[in-house]
Amino acid sequence: MLNILITGARGQLGSSLRQLGSVSPNNYLATDVAELDITDAGAVLQTVKEQRIDVIVNCAAYTNVERAEEDEARADLLNHKAAAYLAAAAQE
Known part of the structure:
Protein backbone atom coordinates (compact mmCIF):
# COMPACT_ATOMS: atom_id res chain seq x y z
CA MET A 1 0.00 0.00 0.00
CA LEU A 2 1.34 3.43 -0.97
CA ASN A 3 1.05 6.76 0.80
CA ILE A 4 0.25 9.30 -1.90
CA SER A 16 -10.58 14.23 -9.72
CA LEU A 17 -7.64 12.50 -8.08
CA ARG A 18 -9.28 12.87 -4.67
CA GLN A 19 -12.31 11.02 -6.03
CA LEU A 20 -10.13 8.24 -7.40
CA GLY A 21 -8.33 8.06 -4.08
CA SER A 22 -11.57 7.41 -2.25
CA VAL A 23 -11.90 4.02 -3.96
CA SER A 24 -8.21 3.09 -3.99
CA PRO A 25 -6.53 0.64 -1.63
CA ASN A 26 -3.72 3.20 -1.24
CA ASN A 27 -3.68 6.01 1.31
CA TYR A 28 -4.20 9.46 -0.18
CA LEU A 29 -3.34 12.68 1.61
CA ALA A 30 -5.15 15.42 -0.31
CA THR A 31 -3.85 18.89 0.49
CA ASP A 32 -4.34 22.42 -0.68
CA VAL A 33 -2.68 25.60 0.55
CA ALA A 34 -4.70 25.57 3.79
CA GLU A 35 -3.27 22.17 4.75
CA LEU A 36 0.19 22.41 3.17
CA ASP A 37 1.91 25.49 1.77
CA ILE A 38 4.13 23.94 -0.89
CA THR A 39 6.07 27.21 -1.16
CA ASP A 40 7.48 26.39 2.31
CA ALA A 41 10.29 23.87 1.75
CA GLY A 42 10.43 22.96 5.45
CA ALA A 43 6.71 22.27 5.66
CA VAL A 44 6.87 20.11 2.55
CA LEU A 45 9.77 18.04 3.86
CA GLN A 46 8.15 17.67 7.28
CA THR A 47 4.86 16.47 5.78
CA VAL A 48 6.56 14.00 3.46
CA LYS A 49 8.59 12.55 6.34
CA GLU A 50 5.82 12.51 8.95
CA GLN A 51 3.24 11.00 6.61
CA ARG A 52 5.79 8.60 5.08
CA ILE A 53 4.83 9.67 1.57
CA ASP A 54 5.82 7.31 -1.24
CA VAL A 55 4.42 9.26 -4.19
CA ILE A 56 3.77 12.97 -4.76
CA VAL A 57 1.28 14.15 -7.37
CA ASN A 58 1.58 17.91 -7.75
CA CYS A 59 -1.66 19.44 -9.02
CA ALA A 60 -0.94 22.89 -7.60
CA ALA A 61 -0.11 25.61 -10.11
CA TYR A 62 -0.45 29.29 -10.87
CA THR A 63 -2.66 28.95 -13.95
CA ASN A 64 -3.90 32.48 -14.66
CA ALA A 75 3.99 32.46 -10.41
CA ASP A 76 7.66 31.46 -10.33
CA LEU A 77 7.45 30.58 -6.66
CA LEU A 78 4.45 28.30 -7.16
CA ASN A 79 5.23 26.80 -10.57
CA HIS A 80 8.99 26.52 -10.30
CA LYS A 81 10.39 26.71 -6.80
CA ALA A 82 7.57 24.86 -5.05
CA ALA A 83 7.87 22.03 -7.57
CA ALA A 84 11.56 21.86 -6.74
CA TYR A 85 10.74 21.69 -3.01
CA LEU A 86 8.40 18.75 -3.69
CA ALA A 87 11.06 17.00 -5.78
CA ALA A 88 13.70 17.52 -3.09
CA ALA A 89 11.36 16.11 -0.42
CA ALA A 90 10.60 13.11 -2.62
CA GLN A 91 14.31 12.48 -3.06
CA GLU A 92 14.85 12.49 0.71
Whole structure:
Protein backbone atom coordinates (compact mmCIF):
# COMPACT_ATOMS: atom_id res chain seq x y z
CA MET A 1 0.00 0.00 0.00
CA LEU A 2 1.34 3.43 -0.97
CA ASN A 3 1.05 6.76 0.80
CA ILE A 4 0.25 9.30 -1.90
CA LEU A 5 0.36 13.07 -1.44
CA ILE A 6 -1.84 15.16 -3.73
CA THR A 7 -1.16 18.90 -3.73
CA GLY A 8 -3.64 21.37 -5.18
CA ALA A 9 -6.44 19.00 -4.18
CA ARG A 10 -9.18 21.61 -4.51
CA GLY A 11 -8.41 22.33 -8.16
CA GLN A 12 -9.94 20.55 -11.13
CA LEU A 13 -7.28 17.86 -11.50
CA GLY A 14 -6.73 17.49 -7.75
CA SER A 15 -10.46 17.03 -7.17
CA SER A 16 -10.58 14.23 -9.72
CA LEU A 17 -7.64 12.50 -8.08
CA ARG A 18 -9.28 12.87 -4.67
CA GLN A 19 -12.31 11.02 -6.03
CA LEU A 20 -10.13 8.24 -7.40
CA GLY A 21 -8.33 8.06 -4.08
CA SER A 22 -11.57 7.41 -2.25
CA VAL A 23 -11.90 4.02 -3.96
CA SER A 24 -8.21 3.09 -3.99
CA PRO A 25 -6.53 0.64 -1.63
CA ASN A 26 -3.72 3.20 -1.24
CA ASN A 27 -3.68 6.01 1.31
CA TYR A 28 -4.20 9.46 -0.18
CA LEU A 29 -3.34 12.68 1.61
CA ALA A 30 -5.15 15.42 -0.31
CA THR A 31 -3.85 18.89 0.49
CA ASP A 32 -4.34 22.42 -0.68
CA VAL A 33 -2.68 25.60 0.55
CA ALA A 34 -4.70 25.57 3.79
CA GLU A 35 -3.27 22.17 4.75
CA LEU A 36 0.19 22.41 3.17
CA ASP A 37 1.91 25.49 1.77
CA ILE A 38 4.13 23.94 -0.89
CA THR A 39 6.07 27.21 -1.16
CA ASP A 40 7.48 26.39 2.31
CA ALA A 41 10.29 23.87 1.75
CA GLY A 42 10.43 22.96 5.45
CA ALA A 43 6.71 22.27 5.66
CA VAL A 44 6.87 20.11 2.55
CA LEU A 45 9.77 18.04 3.86
CA GLN A 46 8.15 17.67 7.28
CA THR A 47 4.86 16.47 5.78
CA VAL A 48 6.56 14.00 3.46
CA LYS A 49 8.59 12.55 6.34
CA GLU A 50 5.82 12.51 8.95
CA GLN A 51 3.24 11.00 6.61
CA ARG A 52 5.79 8.60 5.08
CA ILE A 53 4.83 9.67 1.57
CA ASP A 54 5.82 7.31 -1.24
CA VAL A 55 4.42 9.26 -4.19
CA ILE A 56 3.77 12.97 -4.76
CA VAL A 57 1.28 14.15 -7.37
CA ASN A 58 1.58 17.91 -7.75
CA CYS A 59 -1.66 19.44 -9.02
CA ALA A 60 -0.94 22.89 -7.60
CA ALA A 61 -0.11 25.61 -10.11
CA TYR A 62 -0.45 29.29 -10.87
CA THR A 63 -2.66 28.95 -13.95
CA ASN A 64 -3.90 32.48 -14.66
CA VAL A 65 -1.52 33.33 -17.50
CA GLU A 66 -2.38 37.02 -17.74
CA ARG A 67 -2.07 37.58 -14.03
CA ALA A 68 1.15 35.56 -13.93
CA GLU A 69 2.70 38.14 -16.22
CA GLU A 70 1.84 40.81 -13.64
CA ASP A 71 2.78 38.68 -10.64
CA GLU A 72 5.82 36.92 -12.05
CA ALA A 73 7.48 36.35 -8.68
CA ARG A 74 4.45 34.51 -7.24
CA ALA A 75 3.99 32.46 -10.41
CA ASP A 76 7.66 31.46 -10.33
CA LEU A 77 7.45 30.58 -6.66
CA LEU A 78 4.45 28.30 -7.16
CA ASN A 79 5.23 26.80 -10.57
CA HIS A 80 8.99 26.52 -10.30
CA LYS A 81 10.39 26.71 -6.80
CA ALA A 82 7.57 24.86 -5.05
CA ALA A 83 7.87 22.03 -7.57
CA ALA A 84 11.56 21.86 -6.74
CA TYR A 85 10.74 21.69 -3.01
CA LEU A 86 8.40 18.75 -3.69
CA ALA A 87 11.06 17.00 -5.78
CA ALA A 88 13.70 17.52 -3.09
CA ALA A 89 11.36 16.11 -0.42
CA ALA A 90 10.60 13.11 -2.62
CA GLN A 91 14.31 12.48 -3.06
CA GLU A 92 14.85 12.49 0.71
